Amino acid sequence: MNYWPLLGIAIVVVGFALRFNPLLVVVGAALATGVLAGLDLVAVIEALGKAFNDNRYISVTWIILPVIGLLERYGLQQRARAVIENLRGATMGKFLTVYLLFRQVTAAIGMKDIGGHPQAVRPLVAPMAEAAAEKTHGSLSEGDREKVLAMSAATDNVGLFFGEDIFFAIASILLIQGVFESYGYPLTPLQLSVWAIPTAICAFIIHGWRIHALDRRLGRVAA
Amino acid sequence: MITYEWLYVLTGLFFVVWAVLSLRDGKRGNAAFWGLLAASFLIGSHVSDFVNGLLVLAMVGIAGLGLLKRSDPPTTSGEERQVFSARLGNRLFLPALIVPVTAVAGTLLYNYTPLGETGLFAERRETLILFGIGVLVAIVVAMVWLKPHLLAPAEEGRRLLDSIGWAGILPQMLAALGAVFALAGVGDIIGGLAGDVIPKGSVFLTVVVFALGMAIFTMIMGNAFAAFPVMAAAIGIPLLVETYGGNPAVIGAVGMLAGFCGTLMTPMAANFNIVPAALLELKDQNGVIRQQVGTAIPLWLCNVAIIYVGAFLLWS
Numbered sequence: 001m002n003y004w005p006l007l008g009i010a011i012v013v014v015g016f017a018l019r020f021n022p023l024l025v026v027v028g029a030a031l032a033t034g035v036l037a038g039l040d041l042v043a044v045i046e047a048l049g050k051a052f053n054d055n056r057y058i059s060v061t062w063i064i065l066p067v068i069g070l071l072e073r074y075g076l077q078q079r080a081r082a083v084i085e086n087l088r089g090a091t092m093g094k095f096l097t098v099y100l101l102f103r104q105v106t107a108a109i110g111m112k113d114i115g116g117h118p119q120a121v122r123p124l125v126a127p128m129a130e131a132a133a134e135k136t137h138g139s140l141s142e143g144d145r146e147k148v149l150a151m152s153a154a155t156d157n158v159g160l161f162f163g164e165d166i167f168f169a170i171a172s173i174l175l176i177q178g179v180f181e182s183y184g185y186p187l188t189p190l191q192l193s194v195w196a197i198p199t200a201i202c203a204f205i206i207h208g209w210r211i212h213a214l215d216r217r218l219g220r221v222a223a
Numbered sequence: 224m225i226t227y228e229w230l231y232v233l234t235g236l237f238f239v240v241w242a243v244l245s246l247r248d249g250k251r252g253n254a255a256f257w258g259l260l261a262a263s264f265l266i267g268s269h270v271s272d273f274v275n276g277l278l279v280l281a282m283v284g285i286a287g288l289g290l291l292k293r294s295d296p297p298t299t300s301g302e303e304r305q306v307f308s309a310r311l312g313n314r315l316f317l318p319a320l321i322v323p324v325t326a327v328a329g330t331l332l333y334n335y336t337p338l339g340e341t342g343l344f345a346e347r348r349e350t351l352i353l354f355g356i357g358v359l360v361a362i363v364v365a366m367v368w369l370k371p372h373l374l375a376p377a378e379e380g381r382r383l384l385d386s387i388g389w390a391g392i393l394p395q396m397l398a399a400l401g402a403v404f405a406l407a408g409v410g411d412i413i414g415g416l417a418g419d420v421i422p423k424g425s426v427f428l429t430v431v432v433f434a435l436g437m438a439i440f441t442m443i444m445g446n447a448f449a450a451f452p453v454m455a456a457a458i459g460i461p462l463l464v465e466t467y468g469g470n471p472a473v474i475g476a477v478g479m480l481a482g483f484c485g486t487l488m489t490p491m492a493a494n495f496n497i498v499p500a501a502l503l504e505l506k507d508q509n510g511v512i513r514q515q516v517g518t519a520i521p522l523w524l525c526n527v528a529i530i531y532v533g534a535f536l537l538w539s
Contacts, residue, residue, distance in 0.1 A: 175452075185460070
Protein backbone atom coordinates (compact mmCIF):
# COMPACT_ATOMS: atom_id res chain seq x y z
CA MET A 1 0.00 0.00 0.00
CA ASN A 2 1.13 3.57 -0.76
CA TYR A 3 1.38 5.37 2.57
CA TRP A 4 2.75 8.61 1.12
CA PRO A 5 -0.62 10.43 0.97
CA LEU A 6 -0.51 10.45 4.80
CA LEU A 7 2.20 13.11 4.50
CA GLY A 8 -0.67 15.55 3.82
CA ILE A 9 -1.92 14.89 7.35
CA ALA A 10 1.57 15.52 8.72
CA ILE A 11 1.66 18.85 6.85
CA VAL A 12 -1.62 19.85 8.47
CA VAL A 13 -0.48 18.91 11.97
CA VAL A 14 2.94 20.56 11.68
CA GLY A 15 1.56 23.60 9.84
CA PHE A 16 -1.08 24.28 12.49
CA ALA A 17 1.45 23.67 15.29
CA LEU A 18 3.91 26.15 13.77
CA ARG A 19 1.05 28.63 13.30
CA PHE A 20 1.44 29.14 9.58
CA ASN A 21 -1.59 30.70 7.92
CA PRO A 22 -4.18 27.87 8.06
CA LEU A 23 -5.37 28.51 4.50
CA LEU A 24 -1.81 28.00 3.21
CA VAL A 25 -1.43 24.87 5.32
CA VAL A 26 -4.69 23.39 4.07
CA VAL A 27 -4.03 24.04 0.40
CA GLY A 28 -0.42 22.86 0.75
CA ALA A 29 -1.68 19.64 2.33
CA ALA A 30 -4.29 19.16 -0.38
CA LEU A 31 -1.77 19.61 -3.20
CA ALA A 32 0.82 17.35 -1.53
CA THR A 33 -1.73 14.61 -0.77
CA GLY A 34 -3.06 14.56 -4.31
CA VAL A 35 0.35 14.53 -5.97
CA LEU A 36 1.69 11.84 -3.60
CA ALA A 37 -1.35 9.69 -4.42
CA GLY A 38 -0.20 9.77 -8.04
CA LEU A 39 -2.52 12.45 -9.45
CA ASP A 40 -1.01 15.14 -11.64
CA LEU A 41 -0.97 18.72 -10.39
CA VAL A 42 -3.64 19.99 -12.77
CA ALA A 43 -6.00 17.21 -11.67
CA VAL A 44 -5.43 18.10 -8.02
CA ILE A 45 -6.11 21.80 -8.66
CA GLU A 46 -9.27 20.80 -10.51
CA ALA A 47 -10.38 18.57 -7.63
CA LEU A 48 -9.72 21.38 -5.15
CA GLY A 49 -11.61 23.90 -7.29
CA LYS A 50 -14.58 21.59 -7.77
CA ALA A 51 -14.79 20.74 -4.06
CA PHE A 52 -14.48 24.42 -3.03
CA ASN A 53 -17.21 25.31 -5.51
CA ASP A 54 -19.50 22.47 -4.35
CA ASN A 55 -19.17 23.61 -0.74
CA ARG A 56 -20.06 27.28 -1.24
CA TYR A 57 -23.20 26.85 0.84
CA ILE A 58 -20.95 26.75 3.94
CA SER A 59 -19.89 30.38 3.46
CA VAL A 60 -23.40 31.65 2.65
CA THR A 61 -23.95 32.09 6.40
CA TRP A 62 -21.81 35.27 6.41
CA ILE A 63 -24.67 37.24 4.90
CA ILE A 64 -26.02 37.45 8.48
CA LEU A 65 -23.16 39.81 9.45
CA PRO A 66 -24.95 43.05 8.38
CA VAL A 67 -27.90 42.15 10.63
CA ILE A 68 -25.70 41.47 13.66
CA GLY A 69 -23.47 44.49 12.98
CA LEU A 70 -26.43 46.82 12.56
CA LEU A 71 -28.03 45.71 15.82
CA GLU A 72 -24.70 45.96 17.64
CA ARG A 73 -24.45 49.54 16.35
CA TYR A 74 -27.65 50.24 18.28
CA GLY A 75 -26.51 48.56 21.49
CA LEU A 76 -27.55 44.89 21.20
CA GLN A 77 -24.60 43.66 23.27
CA GLN A 78 -25.24 46.36 25.90
CA ARG A 79 -28.91 45.30 26.01
CA ALA A 80 -27.95 41.65 26.48
CA ARG A 81 -25.71 42.66 29.38
CA ALA A 82 -28.43 44.80 30.91
CA VAL A 83 -30.87 41.87 30.98
CA ILE A 84 -28.39 39.83 33.04
CA GLU A 85 -27.49 42.77 35.29
CA ASN A 86 -31.16 43.24 36.15
CA LEU A 87 -31.73 39.55 36.82
CA ARG A 88 -31.39 38.85 40.53
CA GLY A 89 -29.19 35.88 41.44
CA ALA A 90 -27.80 35.41 37.93
CA THR A 91 -24.32 33.86 37.88
CA MET A 92 -22.21 32.82 34.91
CA GLY A 93 -22.48 29.20 36.06
CA LYS A 94 -26.28 29.25 36.18
CA PHE A 95 -26.64 31.23 32.95
CA LEU A 96 -24.40 29.03 30.81
CA THR A 97 -25.90 25.85 32.28
CA VAL A 98 -29.37 27.04 31.31
CA TYR A 99 -28.08 27.90 27.82
CA LEU A 100 -26.47 24.44 27.55
CA LEU A 101 -29.78 22.78 28.40
CA PHE A 102 -31.70 25.07 26.05
CA ARG A 103 -29.31 24.32 23.18
CA GLN A 104 -29.44 20.54 23.80
CA VAL A 105 -33.23 20.44 24.05
CA THR A 106 -33.92 22.63 21.01
CA ALA A 107 -31.37 20.67 18.93
CA ALA A 108 -32.95 17.42 20.12
CA ILE A 109 -36.30 18.48 18.70
CA GLY A 110 -34.76 19.49 15.40
CA MET A 111 -34.21 23.21 15.96
CA LYS A 112 -30.44 23.20 15.59
CA ASP A 113 -30.47 26.56 13.78
CA ILE A 114 -31.44 28.37 16.96
CA GLY A 115 -28.13 29.44 18.44
CA GLY A 116 -24.81 29.37 16.63
CA HIS A 117 -21.77 31.60 16.84
CA PRO A 118 -22.47 34.63 14.61
CA GLN A 119 -26.20 34.79 15.40
CA ALA A 120 -26.29 34.02 19.10
CA VAL A 121 -22.92 33.63 20.82
CA ARG A 122 -21.22 36.88 19.75
CA PRO A 123 -24.13 39.30 20.15
CA LEU A 124 -25.99 37.65 23.05
CA VAL A 125 -24.58 34.65 24.92
CA ALA A 126 -20.99 35.85 25.37
CA PRO A 127 -21.89 39.38 26.59
CA MET A 128 -24.48 37.89 28.95
CA ALA A 129 -22.01 35.36 30.38
CA GLU A 130 -19.44 38.14 30.81
CA ALA A 131 -21.96 40.39 32.56
CA ALA A 132 -22.99 37.54 34.86
CA ALA A 133 -19.36 36.78 35.73
CA GLU A 134 -18.68 40.47 36.47
CA LYS A 135 -21.73 40.61 38.69
CA THR A 136 -20.28 37.93 40.96
CA HIS A 137 -16.55 38.58 40.67
CA GLY A 138 -16.20 42.28 39.81
CA SER A 139 -14.29 43.32 36.71
CA LEU A 140 -12.35 40.47 35.09
CA SER A 141 -8.71 40.29 34.11
CA GLU A 142 -8.08 40.03 30.36
CA GLY A 143 -7.20 36.33 30.69
CA ASP A 144 -10.35 35.55 32.68
CA ARG A 145 -12.49 37.52 30.27
CA GLU A 146 -11.15 35.46 27.35
CA LYS A 147 -11.91 32.26 29.27
CA VAL A 148 -15.52 33.32 29.85
CA LEU A 149 -16.03 34.22 26.18
CA ALA A 150 -14.38 30.98 25.02
CA MET A 151 -16.51 28.96 27.44
CA SER A 152 -19.63 30.60 25.97
CA ALA A 153 -18.64 29.40 22.49
CA ALA A 154 -17.68 25.98 23.86
CA THR A 155 -21.09 25.66 25.54
CA ASP A 156 -22.87 26.36 22.25
CA ASN A 157 -20.82 23.61 20.56
CA VAL A 158 -21.31 21.01 23.29
CA GLY A 159 -25.05 21.73 23.46
CA LEU A 160 -25.42 21.39 19.69
CA PHE A 161 -23.25 18.29 19.19
CA PHE A 162 -24.77 16.31 22.04
CA GLY A 163 -28.35 17.33 21.41
CA GLU A 164 -28.77 17.11 17.64
CA ASP A 165 -28.37 13.34 17.32
CA ILE A 166 -31.43 12.77 19.52
CA PHE A 167 -33.43 14.18 16.62
CA PHE A 168 -33.92 11.31 14.21
CA ALA A 169 -34.02 13.26 10.94
CA ILE A 170 -30.53 14.68 11.12
CA ALA A 171 -27.70 14.18 8.63
CA SER A 172 -25.42 12.22 10.96
CA ILE A 173 -28.18 9.74 11.89
CA LEU A 174 -29.03 9.27 8.21
CA LEU A 175 -25.34 8.68 7.46
CA ILE A 176 -25.06 5.98 10.17
CA GLN A 177 -28.23 4.37 8.85
CA GLY A 178 -26.91 4.46 5.27
CA VAL A 179 -23.55 2.91 6.17
CA PHE A 180 -25.07 0.07 8.19
CA GLU A 181 -27.69 -0.59 5.56
CA SER A 182 -25.02 -0.96 2.87
CA TYR A 183 -23.49 -3.77 4.97
CA GLY A 184 -26.86 -5.50 5.39
CA TYR A 185 -27.95 -4.13 8.78
CA PRO A 186 -31.19 -2.21 8.32
CA LEU A 187 -31.74 0.15 11.30
CA THR A 188 -34.45 2.76 11.81
CA PRO A 189 -33.38 6.34 12.60
CA LEU A 190 -35.31 6.09 15.88
CA GLN A 191 -33.30 3.01 16.99
CA LEU A 192 -30.16 5.07 16.51
CA SER A 193 -31.33 8.35 17.97
CA VAL A 194 -32.44 6.90 21.34
CA TRP A 195 -28.83 5.81 21.85
CA ALA A 196 -27.75 9.45 21.67
CA ILE A 197 -29.62 10.10 24.94
CA PRO A 198 -27.13 8.54 27.45
CA THR A 199 -24.26 10.56 25.94
CA ALA A 200 -26.40 13.72 25.97
CA ILE A 201 -26.99 13.28 29.70
CA CYS A 202 -23.27 12.69 30.35
CA ALA A 203 -22.44 15.79 28.27
CA PHE A 204 -24.84 17.92 30.34
CA ILE A 205 -23.39 16.68 33.63
CA ILE A 206 -19.72 16.95 32.59
CA HIS A 207 -19.93 20.30 30.81
CA GLY A 208 -22.29 21.76 33.43
CA TRP A 209 -19.78 20.81 36.10
CA ARG A 210 -16.95 22.41 34.11
CA ILE A 211 -18.91 25.65 33.68
CA HIS A 212 -19.35 25.85 37.44
CA ALA A 213 -15.70 24.97 38.01
CA LEU A 214 -14.69 27.92 35.82
CA ASP A 215 -17.09 30.20 37.71
CA ARG A 216 -15.55 29.12 41.03
CA ARG A 217 -12.01 29.56 39.67
CA LEU A 218 -12.76 33.13 38.58
CA GLY A 219 -13.90 33.80 42.14
CA ARG A 220 -10.64 32.51 43.61
CA VAL A 221 -8.49 34.65 41.32
CA ALA A 222 -10.53 37.74 42.12
CA ALA A 223 -10.35 37.16 45.89
CA MET B 224 -38.24 26.77 -7.88
CA ILE B 225 -35.73 28.55 -5.64
CA THR B 226 -32.36 26.77 -5.58
CA TYR B 227 -28.98 27.32 -3.95
CA GLU B 228 -27.94 29.16 -7.12
CA TRP B 229 -30.20 32.08 -6.13
CA LEU B 230 -28.60 32.14 -2.71
CA TYR B 231 -25.11 32.13 -4.29
CA VAL B 232 -25.96 35.15 -6.44
CA LEU B 233 -27.31 36.97 -3.37
CA THR B 234 -24.20 36.11 -1.34
CA GLY B 235 -21.97 37.09 -4.28
CA LEU B 236 -23.63 40.52 -4.35
CA PHE B 237 -22.99 41.00 -0.61
CA PHE B 238 -19.30 40.24 -1.17
CA VAL B 239 -19.17 42.59 -4.20
CA VAL B 240 -20.35 45.40 -1.93
CA TRP B 241 -17.75 44.47 0.70
CA ALA B 242 -15.01 44.38 -1.94
CA VAL B 243 -15.99 47.83 -3.27
CA LEU B 244 -16.14 49.33 0.24
CA SER B 245 -12.72 47.81 1.03
CA LEU B 246 -11.29 49.40 -2.09
CA ARG B 247 -12.79 52.78 -1.14
CA ASP B 248 -11.20 52.34 2.29
CA GLY B 249 -7.79 51.82 0.64
CA LYS B 250 -7.55 48.15 1.67
CA ARG B 251 -6.57 46.53 -1.63
CA GLY B 252 -5.75 43.12 -0.19
CA ASN B 253 -9.19 42.86 1.40
CA ALA B 254 -10.83 44.13 -1.79
CA ALA B 255 -9.06 41.47 -3.88
CA PHE B 256 -9.83 38.67 -1.41
CA TRP B 257 -13.55 39.43 -1.02
CA GLY B 258 -13.76 40.24 -4.73
CA LEU B 259 -12.45 36.78 -5.62
CA LEU B 260 -14.89 35.17 -3.19
CA ALA B 261 -17.68 37.21 -4.83
CA ALA B 262 -16.52 35.87 -8.21
CA SER B 263 -16.65 32.32 -6.87
CA PHE B 264 -20.27 32.83 -5.78
CA LEU B 265 -21.36 34.64 -8.95
CA ILE B 266 -19.63 32.66 -11.70
CA GLY B 267 -18.35 29.52 -9.94
CA SER B 268 -21.08 27.38 -11.50
CA HIS B 269 -20.26 28.55 -15.02
CA VAL B 270 -16.46 28.16 -15.21
CA SER B 271 -14.29 25.03 -15.28
CA ASP B 272 -13.02 23.22 -12.18
CA PHE B 273 -9.51 24.38 -13.08
CA VAL B 274 -10.55 28.06 -13.08
CA ASN B 275 -12.23 27.53 -9.70
CA GLY B 276 -9.00 25.93 -8.50
CA LEU B 277 -6.96 28.95 -9.63
CA LEU B 278 -9.47 31.19 -7.84
CA VAL B 279 -8.81 29.23 -4.65
CA LEU B 280 -5.04 29.45 -5.06
CA ALA B 281 -5.24 33.22 -5.62
CA MET B 282 -7.31 33.74 -2.46
CA VAL B 283 -4.94 31.58 -0.44
CA GLY B 284 -1.99 33.52 -1.84
CA ILE B 285 -3.48 36.83 -0.71
CA ALA B 286 -4.19 35.48 2.78
CA GLY B 287 -0.82 33.72 3.00
CA LEU B 288 1.07 36.94 2.20
CA GLY B 289 -0.76 38.65 5.05
CA LEU B 290 -2.51 41.16 2.78
CA LEU B 291 -5.84 40.82 4.62
CA LYS B 292 -6.15 43.56 7.23
CA ARG B 293 -8.67 44.34 9.92
CA SER B 294 -10.81 47.33 9.12
CA ASP B 295 -12.40 50.00 11.24
CA PRO B 296 -15.37 51.59 9.48
CA PRO B 297 -16.99 54.45 11.46
CA THR B 298 -19.54 53.19 13.97
CA THR B 299 -21.19 54.27 17.22
CA SER B 300 -19.16 54.66 20.42
CA GLY B 301 -19.64 52.60 23.56
CA GLU B 302 -21.47 55.49 25.28
CA GLU B 303 -23.79 56.00 22.31
CA ARG B 304 -24.58 52.29 22.37
CA GLN B 305 -25.47 52.46 26.08
CA VAL B 306 -27.89 55.30 25.32
CA PHE B 307 -29.46 53.42 22.39
CA SER B 308 -29.70 50.25 24.47
CA ALA B 309 -31.54 52.08 27.27
CA ARG B 310 -33.85 53.90 24.85
CA LEU B 311 -34.73 50.99 22.56
CA GLY B 312 -34.98 48.41 25.34
CA ASN B 313 -35.67 44.74 24.82
CA ARG B 314 -37.27 45.40 21.43
CA LEU B 315 -33.67 45.28 20.15
CA PHE B 316 -33.82 41.49 20.45
CA LEU B 317 -36.73 41.16 18.04
CA PRO B 318 -34.90 41.80 14.75
CA ALA B 319 -32.18 39.38 15.93
CA LEU B 320 -34.85 36.70 16.25
CA ILE B 321 -36.19 37.17 12.72
CA VAL B 322 -33.45 35.06 11.12
CA PRO B 323 -33.58 31.95 13.36
CA VAL B 324 -37.38 32.07 13.54
CA THR B 325 -37.72 32.30 9.75
CA ALA B 326 -35.28 29.41 9.28
CA VAL B 327 -36.68 27.12 11.98
CA ALA B 328 -40.40 27.85 11.80
CA GLY B 329 -40.24 28.06 8.01
CA THR B 330 -38.55 24.66 7.77
CA LEU B 331 -41.13 23.08 10.06
CA LEU B 332 -44.03 24.65 8.15
CA TYR B 333 -42.55 23.64 4.82
CA ASN B 334 -42.02 20.03 5.86
CA TYR B 335 -45.16 19.34 7.88
CA THR B 336 -47.84 21.29 6.02
CA PRO B 337 -49.07 21.13 2.41
CA LEU B 338 -46.78 24.10 1.76
CA GLY B 339 -44.06 21.61 0.88
CA GLU B 340 -46.09 20.32 -2.05
CA THR B 341 -45.80 23.67 -3.80
CA GLY B 342 -42.19 22.78 -4.61
CA LEU B 343 -41.20 26.38 -3.94
CA PHE B 344 -37.73 25.42 -2.70
CA ALA B 345 -35.28 22.84 -4.04
CA GLU B 346 -35.49 19.58 -2.11
CA ARG B 347 -33.69 19.53 1.28
CA ARG B 348 -32.42 23.06 0.61
CA GLU B 349 -35.24 24.91 2.37
CA THR B 350 -33.49 25.77 5.66
CA LEU B 351 -30.58 27.68 4.16
CA ILE B 352 -32.80 29.40 1.59
CA LEU B 353 -35.19 30.45 4.39
CA PHE B 354 -32.15 31.67 6.33
CA GLY B 355 -31.31 33.92 3.36
CA ILE B 356 -34.87 35.24 3.22
CA GLY B 357 -34.75 35.84 6.99
CA VAL B 358 -31.57 37.89 6.60
CA LEU B 359 -33.17 40.13 3.96
CA VAL B 360 -36.30 40.63 6.07
CA ALA B 361 -34.23 41.42 9.18
CA ILE B 362 -32.13 44.01 7.31
CA VAL B 363 -35.25 45.72 5.95
CA VAL B 364 -36.97 45.73 9.36
CA ALA B 365 -33.88 47.10 11.13
CA MET B 366 -33.39 49.77 8.44
CA VAL B 367 -37.01 50.94 8.57
CA TRP B 368 -37.07 50.95 12.37
CA LEU B 369 -33.65 52.39 13.20
CA LYS B 370 -33.16 54.56 10.08
CA PRO B 371 -29.35 54.54 9.90
CA HIS B 372 -27.66 55.82 6.73
CA LEU B 373 -27.98 53.51 3.75
CA LEU B 374 -24.45 52.07 3.86
CA ALA B 375 -24.60 51.29 7.61
CA PRO B 376 -25.52 47.58 7.32
CA ALA B 377 -22.78 47.02 4.71
CA GLU B 378 -20.15 48.87 6.76
CA GLU B 379 -21.14 47.18 10.03
CA GLY B 380 -21.04 43.84 8.24
CA ARG B 381 -17.61 44.64 6.84
CA ARG B 382 -16.30 45.46 10.32
CA LEU B 383 -17.33 41.98 11.50
CA LEU B 384 -16.19 40.28 8.29
CA ASP B 385 -12.71 41.77 8.50
CA SER B 386 -12.42 40.78 12.15
CA ILE B 387 -13.00 37.19 10.99
CA GLY B 388 -10.74 37.62 7.96
CA TRP B 389 -9.31 34.50 6.30
CA ALA B 390 -11.00 32.28 8.91
CA GLY B 391 -14.23 33.07 7.06
CA ILE B 392 -13.43 30.70 4.22
CA LEU B 393 -11.46 28.15 6.27
CA PRO B 394 -14.48 25.86 6.86
CA GLN B 395 -15.21 25.77 3.13
CA MET B 396 -11.51 25.16 2.36
CA LEU B 397 -11.37 22.30 4.85
CA ALA B 398 -14.38 20.69 3.21
CA ALA B 399 -12.43 20.89 -0.06
CA LEU B 400 -9.39 19.31 1.63
CA GLY B 401 -11.65 16.46 2.79
CA ALA B 402 -12.68 15.85 -0.81
CA VAL B 403 -9.03 15.68 -1.93
CA PHE B 404 -8.22 13.32 0.97
CA ALA B 405 -11.08 11.07 -0.15
CA LEU B 406 -9.83 11.13 -3.76
CA ALA B 407 -6.33 10.18 -2.61
CA GLY B 408 -7.68 7.25 -0.56
CA VAL B 409 -6.51 8.59 2.82
CA GLY B 410 -9.54 7.06 4.56
CA ASP B 411 -8.75 3.55 3.32
CA ILE B 412 -5.13 3.83 4.48
CA ILE B 413 -6.19 4.99 7.97
CA GLY B 414 -8.88 2.31 8.19
CA GLY B 415 -6.32 -0.34 7.24
CA LEU B 416 -3.86 0.88 9.86
CA ALA B 417 -6.55 0.98 12.57
CA GLY B 418 -7.65 -2.53 11.63
CA ASP B 419 -4.05 -3.76 12.03
CA VAL B 420 -3.51 -2.56 15.60
CA ILE B 421 -6.45 -4.47 17.11
CA PRO B 422 -5.48 -7.03 19.76
CA LYS B 423 -7.32 -10.29 19.01
CA GLY B 424 -9.98 -11.60 21.34
CA SER B 425 -10.55 -8.55 23.53
CA VAL B 426 -13.97 -6.97 23.02
CA PHE B 427 -13.20 -4.09 25.34
CA LEU B 428 -9.92 -3.15 23.66
CA THR B 429 -11.59 -3.36 20.26
CA VAL B 430 -14.24 -0.90 21.48
CA VAL B 431 -11.46 1.40 22.71
CA VAL B 432 -9.62 1.29 19.36
CA PHE B 433 -12.88 1.91 17.47
CA ALA B 434 -13.79 4.94 19.61
CA LEU B 435 -10.20 6.23 19.55
CA GLY B 436 -10.05 5.83 15.78
CA MET B 437 -13.29 7.81 15.46
CA ALA B 438 -11.96 10.63 17.65
CA ILE B 439 -8.49 10.84 16.08
CA PHE B 440 -9.63 10.51 12.48
CA THR B 441 -12.29 13.15 13.17
CA MET B 442 -9.59 15.45 14.53
CA ILE B 443 -7.59 14.94 11.33
CA MET B 444 -10.52 15.49 8.97
CA GLY B 445 -12.27 18.07 11.16
CA ASN B 446 -15.51 16.20 10.67
CA ALA B 447 -16.97 12.99 12.11
CA PHE B 448 -18.90 12.39 8.90
CA ALA B 449 -15.67 11.65 7.02
CA ALA B 450 -14.38 9.38 9.79
CA PHE B 451 -17.51 7.31 10.32
CA PRO B 452 -17.73 5.28 7.09
CA VAL B 453 -14.01 4.47 7.35
CA MET B 454 -14.07 3.31 10.97
CA ALA B 455 -17.35 1.46 10.54
CA ALA B 456 -15.90 -0.44 7.57
CA ALA B 457 -12.54 -1.13 9.26
CA ILE B 458 -13.62 -2.06 12.80
CA GLY B 459 -17.24 -1.28 13.69
CA ILE B 460 -18.99 -3.70 11.37
CA PRO B 461 -16.50 -6.55 10.69
CA LEU B 462 -15.23 -6.88 14.28
CA LEU B 463 -17.66 -5.35 16.77
CA VAL B 464 -20.88 -6.40 15.03
CA GLU B 465 -19.93 -9.55 13.11
CA THR B 466 -17.15 -11.21 15.12
CA TYR B 467 -18.24 -10.15 18.62
CA GLY B 468 -21.99 -9.90 18.00
CA GLY B 469 -22.54 -6.34 19.35
CA ASN B 470 -25.72 -4.28 18.96
CA PRO B 471 -25.31 -2.37 15.65
CA ALA B 472 -27.54 0.55 16.71
CA VAL B 473 -25.39 1.36 19.76
CA ILE B 474 -22.12 0.91 17.89
CA GLY B 475 -23.28 3.22 15.11
CA ALA B 476 -24.92 5.93 17.19
CA VAL B 477 -22.39 6.17 20.02
CA GLY B 478 -19.44 5.61 17.68
CA MET B 479 -20.46 8.78 15.86
CA LEU B 480 -20.68 10.64 19.19
CA ALA B 481 -17.14 9.49 20.09
CA GLY B 482 -16.15 11.22 16.85
CA PHE B 483 -17.96 14.40 17.97
CA CYS B 484 -15.64 14.45 21.03
CA GLY B 485 -12.79 14.68 18.51
CA THR B 486 -14.53 17.60 16.79
CA LEU B 487 -14.30 19.56 20.06
CA MET B 488 -10.50 19.20 20.12
CA THR B 489 -9.34 20.12 16.61
CA PRO B 490 -8.62 23.37 14.77
CA MET B 491 -9.69 21.49 11.63
CA ALA B 492 -13.31 21.89 12.74
CA ALA B 493 -12.85 25.56 11.94
CA ASN B 494 -16.46 26.72 11.91
CA PHE B 495 -16.98 25.47 15.48
CA ASN B 496 -13.56 26.19 16.97
CA ILE B 497 -11.55 28.78 15.02
CA VAL B 498 -14.26 31.04 13.58
CA PRO B 499 -15.84 31.69 17.02
CA ALA B 500 -12.42 32.64 18.42
CA ALA B 501 -12.15 35.20 15.61
CA LEU B 502 -15.76 36.36 16.08
CA LEU B 503 -15.21 36.90 19.81
CA GLU B 504 -11.88 38.60 19.02
CA LEU B 505 -9.93 36.28 21.32
CA LYS B 506 -6.16 36.68 21.38
CA ASP B 507 -5.71 32.91 21.53
CA GLN B 508 -6.84 31.31 18.27
CA ASN B 509 -7.23 28.00 20.15
CA GLY B 510 -9.02 29.52 23.15
CA VAL B 511 -12.31 27.78 22.40
CA ILE B 512 -10.61 24.39 21.97
CA ARG B 513 -8.82 24.91 25.30
CA GLN B 514 -12.20 25.22 27.06
CA GLN B 515 -13.52 22.12 25.29
CA VAL B 516 -10.75 19.57 25.89
CA GLY B 517 -11.74 19.17 29.55
CA THR B 518 -15.25 18.23 28.47
CA ALA B 519 -14.29 16.14 25.44
CA ILE B 520 -11.95 13.66 27.15
CA PRO B 521 -14.23 12.53 30.02
CA LEU B 522 -17.16 12.48 27.61
CA TRP B 523 -15.18 10.25 25.23
CA LEU B 524 -14.57 7.85 28.15
CA CYS B 525 -18.34 7.85 28.81
CA ASN B 526 -18.92 6.91 25.17
CA VAL B 527 -16.51 3.97 25.42
CA ALA B 528 -18.38 2.77 28.51
CA ILE B 529 -21.78 3.27 26.85
CA ILE B 530 -20.75 1.23 23.80
CA TYR B 531 -19.26 -1.54 25.94
CA VAL B 532 -22.25 -1.77 28.27
CA GLY B 533 -25.01 -1.02 25.78
CA ALA B 534 -23.79 -2.98 22.79
CA PHE B 535 -22.33 -6.02 24.61
CA LEU B 536 -23.17 -6.45 28.32
CA LEU B 537 -26.87 -5.51 28.00
CA TRP B 538 -27.26 -7.00 24.52
CA SER B 539 -26.08 -10.59 25.02
